[in-house]
Amino acid sequence: MTPDPISLSWLDAHGSHHEIGLALGRWGAQACRQHLIHSAAWAQVMAHRQHPAIPVLRGLLHQHFPWIEQELAGLAEGLGLAPDDVFLWNCRGDLWALAPDGCTTVLAPQRLSHNEDGDPGFAGACGLAKIRPIDAPPFVSFLYPGSLPGHTFAVNQAGLAITVNNIRARQARAAGLPRMILTRALLATSTPAQAITLLQAHPRMGAFHLGVGQTGANVTFSVEFSQEAVSLQTVRQTRRVHANHALHEAQQGLPQVITESSARRQARGEWLLDQDAAALDILRDTDDAAEPMMRLSPTDTDQENTLATADIDLSGEQARWAVYCPGDHQPAYRFEGLRPS
Structure with missing residues (x-):
């Protein structure tokens, strides 16, 4: 059976951070009302409402990134949901190792290619947004209803490109900034070093895990961060693939959940790299029928499906990139920098 086509909507949000959050919330409100708040994932995360780390997480957010706190307040207002619940949802992977976020990335010296895997209940409800804050560089990002931008894939005005893969770390020993707060903050930086x-x-x-690159540079970076460490591998010549578990030597002691899907996608991706397969062919591969690279099954073992594929060429002065609906060979969007072409 061929799955129904998946579309990706477009949003242009600008202004103060509260105004941007409000626009994101209004854009995603219907999908959250119809699906998210009735999902098992939402229930699992909301079960952490009394977690002792929550006040610390909120305090760290206010201390370090009050502008993201404003975006979250606007997001909750636009969604029509309780601010505490929206904050908790945007901390889901910090509190619950099995949050439904997956993904696979192929990293090359001047290119990042990425499958965005997430909750199948959001198929057709996700999109791309051009975000134009009044006090930070504009960017274009993939969006999930109910979530901050920045934890998927994005390109900003400085030519900085970031892709994000879930790592299912088991509960941290101490509170720190939520990972989705940090990746939102990264979109306001201008270089990989920053x-x-x-x-x-x-x-x-x-x-x-992050794939990080910038236009005109000869390298990209594979970055894994956890409570214990921020580890970095430079991709200069040989391409790499990364599913959604930690691989770097510096993270080998990290307690994590490695699902069968993630382990097999990693192994299959590395085999396809050895065969010199093109990045998009790797990301569209379904030869491992049980645990394919492109995940479209309603019975996916991690309860995740591919919702979009991004191919970001960083070799020029501007990023030239395309975003595809799952399995499509013609892009839904093409960009020169942040401008659709």
Whole structure:
């Protein structure tokens, strides 16, 4: 059976951070009312309402990134949901190792290619947004209803590109900044060095893998961050693939959940790299029928599906990039920098 086509909407949000959050909330309100708040994932996260780390997380957010606090307040207002619940949802991977966020990235010296895998209940409800804050560089990001931008894939005005993969870290020993707060903050930086310094300079709670690159540079970076460390591998010649579990030597002691899907996508991706397969062919691969790279099954073992694929060429003065609906060979969007072309 062929799945129904998945579309990606477009949002242009600008103004103060509260105004941007309000626009994001209004954009995602219907999908959150119809799906998110009735989902098992929402119930699992809301069960952490009395977690002792929550006041510390809120305090760290207010101390370090009050402008993101304003975005979250606007987001909750636009969604029509309780601010505490929206904050908690945006801390989901810090509190619950099995939050439904997956993804696979192929990293090359001047290119980042990425499958965005998430909750199948959001198929057709996700989109792209051009975000134009009054006090920070504009950017274009993939969006999930109910979530801050920045934890998926994005390109900003400085030519900085970031892709994000889930790492299912088990509960941290101490509170730090939520990982989705940190990745939102990265979109206000201008270089990979600034992005990595930001991660190193702040306490962290959850874990993520990032592909990081910039236009005109000859390298990209594979970055894993957790409470314990921020680790960096430079991609100069040989391409790399990264599913959604920690791989770097510096993270080998990290308690994490490695699902069958993530382990097999990692192994399959590395095999396809050895066969010199093109990045998009790797990300569209379904030869492992049980645990494919492109995940479209209603019975996916992690309860995740591919919702979009991004291919970001950083070799020129501006990023040239395309975003595809799952399985499509013609892009839904093409960009020169932040301008749709």
